Amino acid sequence: MADEDYCGTDGTEGPAPVGGSAAPDEPRAECVLCREPTEHPASRKGSTLCPACEWQEAQRSACSG
Numbered sequence: 001m002a003d004e005d006y007c008g009t010d011g012t013e014g015p016a017p018v019g020g021s022a023a024p025d026e027p028r029a030e031c032v033l034c035r036e037p038t039e040h041p042a043s044r045k046g047s048t049l050c051p052a053c054e055w056q057e058a059q060r061s062a063c064s065g
Helices: 002-008 051-063
Strands: 028-030 037-041
Antiparallel strands (some): 028 037
16 A cells, blocks of 8 residues: 555556656657767757767777776
8 A cells, every 4th residue: 555655656557657758659869979869759858869979979988998
């Protein structure tokens, strides 16, 4: 019963999606570098990157020391 009161939900809904999970019919955000569609919903806040640009940014960050 304590779980039902937690966050004011009745337990029938799952957690809100975090990151790239979105409904299939929701439009996808464009990558801020190459303008390709990303895995993230268009409603996501902040800069979005496609998987290729995300990987390249991670490589740059890892090598910058």
